[in-house]
Amino acid sequence: MNPAECSVRAALNIIGGKWKPVIIYYLMEGTRRFGELRKEMPDATQKMLTQQLRELERDGIVARKVHQVVPPKVEYSLTPYGRTLRPVMRELCKWGEKHMAGKR
Amino acid sequence: MNPAECSVRAALNIIGGKWKPVIIYYLMEGTRRFGELRKEMPDATQKMLTQQLRELERDGIVARKVHQVVPPKVEYSLTPYGRTLRPVMRELCKWGEKHMAGKR
DNA sequence: ACAAGTAGGCACTATTTTGTGCCCTAGTCC
DNA sequence: GGACTAGGGCACAAAATAGTGCCTACTTGT
Helix, strand or coil: CCCHHHHHHHHHHHCCCCCHHHHHHHHHHCEEEEEEEHHHHHCHHHHHHHHHHHHHHCCCCCEEEECCCCCEEEEEEEEEHHHHHHHHHHHHHHHHHHHHCCCC | CCHHHHHHHHHHHCCCCCCHHHHHHHCCCCCEEEHHHHHHHCCCCCHHHHHHHHHHHHHCEEEEECCCCCCCCCCEHHHHHHHHHHHHHHHHHHHHHHHHHCCC
């Protein structure tokens, strides 16, 4: 397996989850609280959201900031590293739109 | 789910298989016979290769050309539509390379 | 007569990914 | 002292994906 192909796979490992692109998409717009993400993507279960966020955190894409306050408050945002995904997401998105438009 | 996020998911549905990006990658270089692909990606089982090729064909990304000759000969290539994936793959690949380089 | 090479098909199993349901914490409001 | 809040954990069940093994048809070489 040559380097070019496995680099594509590496990228897909990061953004390839069912909800990860959606999370990244929202976080590209700005910081979100956990509950906000849940409202924005009601089809993702809480567990899935948590799980995918953890993975993205582990991979250095999102930052998780816990405010030690009374009702817990946790904010998620893209790390600088995560922001380097922007061009990738843009291409993916552009292609996806064209694809959906020309739907047979 | 807004249109931007679901377009990303639509794109991922096409190129998101375990072997699809690899297949697309090789076909971007040129037409391949089934057996050639097998040799280039020995970790994919024959079944997986066939399956993923069928899906890519169904989605209009690859063309399958059967030559009615004695030992069967089947050639796969990207359709013009498949070639529109080039920029997407390039970004994905660029990001993936940087990602692997900066591996912690 | 028989093995090899090509491009698969089909049934079944294994692995991975998603989803469900139920539980916790610690203040605070009533 | 019960309910509610926001974020999350854990065990398990279901579904999607991937992998294995064995089978076909046709022809050429031995």
